[in-house]
Amino acid sequence: MTDGTVKQTGGAKGGGKRRQVAALPWRGDGAGLEILLVSSRETRRWVIPKGWPMKDKADHQAAAQEAYEEAGLDGKIVEAAFGEYEYLKRLKSGAARLVKVDVYPLKVTGEHATWPEKGQRTLKWMCPVEAALAVQEPDLRDLIARFAGIAVPVEERPAPDQAPTPVRVAFQRLRRRVTALWGRARRQR
Structure with a gap:
């Protein structure tokens, strides 16, 4: 999201948990169910479209807006969060902040040819497993598995990678x- 609005939970100021909203884009059903993941801009890891809540939109609408901005998706979004997960967000300063993300399933009904963040992220439809x-986030992994009604064996769960260092993020x-x-x-030539 681009407006920078940040809501905090629990009345915390400064050091408290921050809250984001996310869409869990899906299409198909049964054996044909697919989940869309997008790469993050900073670390290039696989995530779902997410961002800060928006003052002029309900949380589920903000999640749908993020799906459009980050992946060019249209669809029917559920009004109640399906679940939540937490992750450490790297700030520009290099510090990390714990963020809670409320996740809203989005049944994808259309994909745009162009969208605001096209070229900044990689998109990939994947089977639920x-x-x-x-x-990388274990709680997001479990949420995807629960949404799809699958079990991911513990031995197949890779250990999460270490977060990038501030120098790597700057690079x-x-x-x-x-x-x-x-x-x-090149375009101006």
């Missing part, structure tokens, strides 16, 4: 900026 194993940002500038320069 593949999607559950692709995400990734610089690489993206150089790539964007290079693309603009």
Whole structure:
């Protein structure tokens, strides 16, 4: 999301948990059920579209907006959160902040050819087991498995990767900026 609005839970200020909203995009049913994951912009790990709550939208509507902005999706979103998970969000300063994410299933009914963050993320439709194993957050992995009605054996659950260091995050940002500038320069020729 782009407006930077942040809501905190529990009345905490500064160091409290922050809350985001996310869409869990899906299509098909039974053996044909698929989940869409997007790569994060900073670390390139697989996640679901998410962002901060929006002042002018209910949380489920904000989650649907994130699905459009990050993946170009339209669909029918559930008004009540299916579940939640927590993750450590790396801040620009390099510090980490615990964020709670409320997840709203989104039955995808359409995909746009262009959208606000096209080119900034990779999108991939996956079967539920593949999607559950692709995400790093154990609670998100369990939420995907529960939504799909599958079990992911404990021995198949990879250990989560360490979060990137502040230097690596800064390098990734610089690489993206150089790539964007290079693309603009090529288009202006």
